[in-house]
Amino acid sequence: MAELAIETRALTKQFDRHLAVNDLDLQVGAGEVYGLIGPNGAGKTTLLRMLATAEEPTTGEIYIHGERLKRDRTNSSLKQRLGYLPDDFPLYDDLTVWDYLDYFARLYYLREPKRSRRLYEVLELVQLTHKRKSQIATLSRGMKQRLSLARTIIHEPLVLLLDEPVSGLDPIARMQFRDIIKSLHEARMTIIISSHVLSDLEDFCTSIGIMELGYLVESASLQQLYQRLSHQHILIGVFGDVEPLINQLKNHPRVEGWEIIPQTEKVRVKFSGNPENCADLLRTLMAANLAITEFAPAQESLESIFLKLEHKQAS
Numbered sequence: 001m002a003e004l005a006i007e008t009r010a011l012t013k014q015f016d017r018h019l020a021v022n023d024l025d026l027q028v029g030a031g032e033v034y035g036l037i038g039p040n041g042a043g044k045t046t047l048l049r050m051l052a053t054a055e056e057p058t059t060g061e062i063y064i065h066g067e068r069l070k071r072d073r074t075n076s077s078l079k080q081r082l083g084y085l086p087d088d089f090p091l092y093d094d095l096t097v098w099d100y101l102d103y104f105a106r107l108y109y110l111r112e113p114k115r116s117r118r119l120y121e122v123l124e125l126v127q128l129t130h131k132r133k134s135q136i137a138t139l140s141r142g143m144k145q146r147l148s149l150a151r152t153i154i155h156e157p158l159v160l161l162l163d164e165p166v167s168g169l170d171p172i173a174r175m176q177f178r179d180i181i182k183s184l185h186e187a188r189m190t191i192i193i194s195s196h197v198l199s200d201l202e203d204f205c206t207s208i209g210i211m212e213l214g215y216l217v218e219s220a221s222l223q224q225l226y227q228r229l230s231h232q233h234i235l236i237g238v239f240g241d242v243e244p245l246i247n248q249l250k251n252h253p254r255v256e257g258w259e260i261i262p263q264t265e266k267v268r269v270k271f272s273g274n275p276e277n278c279a280d281l282l283r284t285l286m287a288a289n290l291a292i293t294e295f296a297p298a299q300e301s302l303e304s305i306f307l308k309l310e311h312k313q314a315s
């Protein structure tokens, strides 16, 4: 893995007799978008709050870019590198978008002319430039969430911690939020984003971690997950008789099974392998002079992969 942006070692948080986060070793590489999935009460918020120094760990350690993070006053510059969007942060309805962001920029000691420049920059990024003079009360829910994100990044943090930022947003608002996350990812920010629904995160995360009952039960890059578990189907069509196709399939080491689709000249093939193996199968069929009319690999969704891992709640 590249340089670690976030690392926790045996991180634990206990509330009375309840372990909300349990002996957690998390590693997030610099520049990753790490999706943290888990059902209600799994410990996601508690973990993010500890990473944001809003909560004191009971035991264990946190490192940000290799530097030990503490809640005391010893490392204020390190804390400046963090941006935290809690799931319930209030907005001030009476303020305009501009005044709200300006207020937070001042809290971070941004001075003019840099402050205005930065405000325009973040407004552009969250697509709210045209709303800068509007009162917050008049914004849609999606716009309010984008404004909250703008506040969270106003001081150009290196690490962004987002607690369920898309829950409650409609599909279009989600898509807009996702596009902004993609831009932040391109700008090499490291992002942890939590949700209790995998499908919210799957298409823009580079890694996924699953929490259940305070434990991190899975943590891997998307690529690793696909490689580890991906069994795919390939729909193959031939012109004419399917028998010669079946004979070829029998001899291919990556073919695990097949099913002839009734009343068609198509076969659904169960296949284990990467895209290169897939290309190899197609080459073999062509070399055998089969009249292929269709060759359509379909990758399994992450959701069904997780169901196989039996993290049913998280899916």
Ligand SMILES: Nc1ncnc2c1ncn2[C@@H]1O[C@H](COP(=O)(O)OP(=O)(O)OP(=O)(O)O)[C@@H](O)[C@H]1O
Pocket (backbone or CB within 6 Å): 015, 018, 019, 020, 038, 039, 040, 041, 042, 043, 044, 045, 046, 047, 196
């Ligand atoms: N301040 C607190 N005092 C006591 N218990 C707490 C406190 N904060 C969290 N907990 C408990 O710790 C557990 C983990 O809660 P947490 O909010 O971290 O989960 P979560 O995964 O973020 O869930 P959600 O999706 O509901 O936000 C829960 O059982 C919760 O009741």
